[in-house]
Amino acid sequence: MxxxxxxxxxxxxxxxxxxxxxxxxxxxxxAVMSDLYRRRRKFAVGVDMIHQGQSDQSAYVLxxxxxxxxxxxxxxxxxxxxxxxxxxxxGLRSVLFRTSDHNVEPITPVQASVLSQRDxxxxxxxxxxxxxxxxxxxxxxxxMVVEHLIDLGRRSAAERMGHLLLELxxxxxxxxxxxxxxxxxxxxxxxxxxxxxxxxxxxNRVLRELREEGLVTFQRGRVVFDDYDALVEFAAxxxxxLDHDGPLLK
Amino acid sequence: MxxxxxxxxxxxxxxxxxxxxxxxxxxxxxAVMSDLYRRRRKFAVGVDMIHQGQSDQSAYVLxxxxxxxxxxxxxxxxxxxxxxxxxxxxGLRSVLFRTSDHNVEPITPVQASVLSQRDxxxxxxxxxxxxxxxxxxxxxxxxMVVEHLIDLGRRSAAERMGHLLLELxxxxxxxxxxxxxxxxxxxxxxxxxxxxxxxxxxxNRVLRELREEGLVTFQRGRVVFDDYDALVEFAAxxxxxLDHDGPLLK
DNA sequence: CCAGCAGGTTGATCTACATCAGTGTGATGC
DNA sequence: GCATCACACTGATGTAGATCAACCTGCTGG
Numbered sequence: 001m002x003x004x005x006x007x008x009x010x011x012x013x014x015x016x017x018x019x020x021x022x023x024x025x026x027x028x029x030x031a032v033m034s035d036l037y038r039r040r041r042k043f044a045v046g047v048d049m050i051h052q053g054q055s056d057q058s059a060y061v062l063x064x065x066x067x068x069x070x071x072x073x074x075x076x077x078x079x080x081x082x083x084x085x086x087x088x089x090x091g092l093r094s095v096l097f098r099t100s101d102h103n104v105e106p107i108t109p110v111q112a113s114v115l116s117q118r119d120x121x122x123x124x125x126x127x128x129x130x131x132x133x134x135x136x137x138x139x140x141x142x143x144m145v146v147e148h149l150i151d152l153g154r155r156s157a158a159e160r161m162g163h164l165l166l167e168l169x170x171x172x173x174x175x176x177x178x179x180x181x182x183x184x185x186x187x188x189x190x191x192x193x194x195x196x197x198x199x200x201x202x203x204n205r206v207l208r209e210l211r212e213e214g215l216v217t218f219q220r221g222r223v224v225f226d227d228y229d230a231l232v233e234f235a236a237x238x239x240x241x242l243d244h245d246g247p248l249l250k
Numbered sequence: 251m252x253x254x255x256x257x258x259x260x261x262x263x264x265x266x267x268x269x270x271x272x273x274x275x276x277x278x279x280x281a282v283m284s285d286l287y288r289r290r291r292k293f294a295v296g297v298d299m300i301h302q303g304q305s306d307q308s309a310y311v312l313x314x315x316x317x318x319x320x321x322x323x324x325x326x327x328x329x330x331x332x333x334x335x336x337x338x339x340x341g342l343r344s345v346l347f348r349t350s351d352h353n354v355e356p357i358t359p360v361q362a363s364v365l366s367q368r369d370x371x372x373x374x375x376x377x378x379x380x381x382x383x384x385x386x387x388x389x390x391x392x393x394m395v396v397e398h399l400i401d402l403g404r405r406s407a408a409e410r411m412g413h414l415l416l417e418l419x420x421x422x423x424x425x426x427x428x429x430x431x432x433x434x435x436x437x438x439x440x441x442x443x444x445x446x447x448x449x450x451x452x453x454n455r456v457l458r459e460l461r462e463e464g465l466v467t468f469q470r471g472r473v474v475f476d477d478y479d480a481l482v483e484f485a486a487x488x489x490x491x492l493d494h495d496g497p498l499l500k
Numbered sequence: 501c502c503a504g505c506a507g508g509t510t511g512a513t514c515t516a517c518a519t520c521a522g523t524g525t526g527a528t529g530c
Numbered sequence: 531g532c533a534t535c536a537c538a539c540t541g542a543t544g545t546a547g548a549t550c551a552a553c554c555t556g557c558t559g560g
Contacts, residue, residue: 197403
């Protein structure tokens with residue numbers, strides 16, 4: 001069982017901050033989380049954490065660093081499905097199915113807590129509130145994938161880019177990793193291209209356009225919202241979808 | 251409690267057939283399902299079953315007919331996220347969040363069983379196996395959305411079309427609604443266009459190309475796979491992803 | 501101190517798809 | 531028996547974004 005200082009530490013973790021936005025967490029929930037959070041592993045940039053087609057994978061909670069989940073096509077093209085930031089689950093689907101249907105790769109050096117299928121189910125039995133919170137978080141992830149699908153299907157390259165940056169901003173704010181007006185962002189234009197179904201060259205042009213329009217500036221690893229409201233308008237971003245202002249379940 | 255004849259009837263339903271592919275269901279699971287399945291509603295073509303932005307929605311299980319879930323953009327464009335066929339859940343996310351983030355519309359006349367949040371949670375408490383099966387089904391749905399995202403991001407129009415038709419075939423086969431070599435399909439070229447992020451005009455051309463290549467024929471409401479293996483190859487379709495050959499959990 | 505390299509930037513050309521503006525056809529209604 | 535409507539189909543033209551081929555910048559390492 002976790003001791004008091006560990007519980008204080010967990011309360012400030014990105015994972016707890018995120019779940020707390022969905023469900024008000026009691027001390028015993030935090031204690032269970034603290035136990036879950038214990039087994040840490042480090043991963044170097046570019047070394048896959050989860051492999052497509054491989055079975056018996058663990059799931060993880062990102063403690064620090066950024067990662068991305070992606071699929072490779074026989075043609076060699078790749079599509080990034082989502083980026084993961086601290087507090088995010090990854091590989092939940094890989095533990096439910098026997099084999100993983102996607103890859104996960106660190107973008108920066110990463111620290112993550114390892115969760116076996118057993119750990120997870122045990123934790124859920126102990127505190128149903130936690131299970132509910134995780135189910136909510138998983139549904140939020142699915143809603144983001146759907147939003148991403150809309151990006152690729154029906155939005156222009158510039159709208160997509162604006163939407164992605166707004167979404168990342170909202171997610172980082174939730175876990176305390178964004179300052180007002182911007183955030184530090186380790187994504188290269190190649191990664192952005194693979195996420196948005198564009199070429200790196202075109203990503204570059206789109207970023208220039210957004211900068212020249214005075215909407216956002218993304219340069220040397222920092223995103224700055226030059227005119228937040230105008231960008232929201234331009235990208236048809238639905239504020240309601242990630243910006244909650246309090247736990248949904250008290 | 252459901253009687254014996256009701257249990258026999260449920261066993262043949264698309265819903266039970268689908269879940270049985272994931273988890274071997276015991277008689278008491280079927281009894282609970284039969285109770286869930288009781289409250290039926292009918293919906294006419296084009297009348298939304300679930301509304302974007304509206305709260306306190308029910309979830310449904312499709313008993314007969316086809317539906318589609320979609321989002322509308324301020325520009326008036328729409329993107330179909332997925333098609334639903336008999337046995338599919340719909341609106342699971344709408345009951346988890348307070349308000350729905352998407353619409354669901356019947357494509358043909360539809361019969362569906364209504365599930366309140368309460369019904370669902372109660373059923374899960376009674377038979378955890380059923381809960382597991384539903385969680386699996388939800389994860390499969392998410393995997394399909396991800397695959398659809400790959401379509402839009404990195405596959406050509408023709409590959410997308412091939413992929414969609416193969417996927418629909420596999421899903422229909424699972425619930426006993428496809429014959430070998432093809433299936434009845436009520437989707438208009440407009441619906442296909444909205445699903446694949448194309449114009450209806452281009453859908454028409456793509457269908458012609460696939461037909462002329464001798465891969466698939468989609469005409470007057472029937473899809474016929476002229477050369478299944480070649481189409482799988484062409485569309486880079488991963489057979490493993492929907493074609494299971496037995497319950498994953500005994 | 502320079503070599504090598506990853507990432508960013510720019511211009512020229514090509515192409516897959518959209519858009520527009522029709523024609524054809526079979527089902528439904530009065 | 532003709533009007534209407536939904537859907538399928540076709541050709542001409544326009545455009546967003548890909549691809550190729552440079553060059554530039556700031557790091558890292560020997």
